Amino acid sequence: DGGITQSPKYLFRKEGQNVTLSCEQNLNHDAMYWYRQDPGQGLRLIYYSQIVNDFQKGDIAEGYSVSREKKESFPLTVTSAQKNPTAFYLCASRTSGSYEQYFGPGTRLTVT
Amino acid sequence: SQQGEEDPQALSIQEGENATMNCSYKTSINNLQWYRQNSGRGLVHLILIRSNEREKHSGRLRVTLDTSKKSSSLLITASRAADTASYFCATDDFRHTGNQFYFGTGTSLTVIP
Numbered sequence: 001d002g003g004i005t006q007s008p009k010y011l012f013r014k015e016g017q018n019v020t021l022s023c024e025q026n027l028n029h030d031a032m033y034w035y036r037q038d039p040g041q042g043l044r045l046i047y048y049s050q051i052v053n054d055f056q057k058g059d060i061a062e063g064y065s066v067s068r069e070k071k072e073s074f075p076l077t078v079t080s081a082q083k084n085p086t087a088f089y090l091c092a093s094r095t096s097g098s099y100e101q102y103f104g105p106g107t108r109l110t111v112t
Numbered sequence: 113s114q115q116g117e118e119d120p121q122a123l124s125i126q127e128g129e130n131a132t133m134n135c136s137y138k139t140s141i142n143n144l145q146w147y148r149q150n151s152g153r154g155l156v157h158l159i160l161i162r163s164n165e166r167e168k169h170s171g172r173l174r175v176t177l178d179t180s181k182k183s184s185s186l187l188i189t190a191s192r193a194a195d196t197a198s199y200f201c202a203t204d205d206f207r208h209t210g211n212q213f214y215f216g217t218g219t220s221l222t223v224i225p
Contacts, residue, residue, distance in 0.1 A: 035215075042200060043155075043215040050211065058212065090154055099143055099204065101213065103154030
C-alpha cells in the first residue's frame with residue numbers, strides 16, 4: 001500500500017520544547033516538502049528537499065529544521081525559536097518527472 | 113510573497129448547480145495546478161494545466177488559464193454534496209522549474225444536498 005504517512009495526527013507540547021514531526025513515503029519520490037497551514041489560510045512552504053542530504057529553505061524556515069538522511073524520510077523539527085508553532089503541518093512528495101504533489105494526512109500541532 | 117489568491121473565499125451552492133472559483137497569481141509560471149482539501153485532511157491533486165494551454169477538462173472539472181491576466185478558473189459542473197471541500201490553486205516559478213510551489217488562499221465550497 002503505497003503512500004505518504006505523517007505521525008502523529010495530533011501533537012501537544014509545552015512552550016519552549018522542541019518537537020519532531022515524522023514524514024515517511026514509500027512512493028520512491030525524489031522531492032519532499034513541508035508546509036504549514038493556518039486556519040482559513042493557504043499553504044506556506046517551510047523546507048523542501050530534492051535529493052538525499054540536501055534541502056532548501058522555503059518562505060518561512062525560521063524556527064524550523066529538517067534532515068534528509070534517507071530518501072523515504074523527511075522529519076521536521078519545530079524548535080523553541082518558532083514564535084507561533086501552533087498550526088497544521090503537511091508533508092508532500094513528488095517524483096522528479098512530475099509536478100503533482102502527494103500529500104500526507106497532516107499533523108496538527110498545539111503548543112501551550 | 114508569490115502566493116496567489118482564490119476568489120471567492122467561500123461559496124455555497126445547491127446540489128446540481130455549477131461551481132466556479134478563480135485564482136490569481138503574481139509571477140510567470142510553467143504550469144498551474146488545482147488541489148482539493150477535505151476538512152482536516154491532506155490535499156489531493158485534481159488537475160494540471162500548462163502555461164501554453166488555455167483550457168483543460170477532467171470529468172466534471174474544467175480549468176481555464178489566462179496567462180496575460182495571470183488568472184485561472186476551476187469549474188465544477190453538476191456539483192454533488194461530496195464536492196464540499198476547500199480548493200486551492202498552486203503555481204510554480206518560471207525561473208525555478210518544479211522546485212517550489214506557491215499555493216493560493218483557497219475557496220471553501222459547500223454543496224447543499
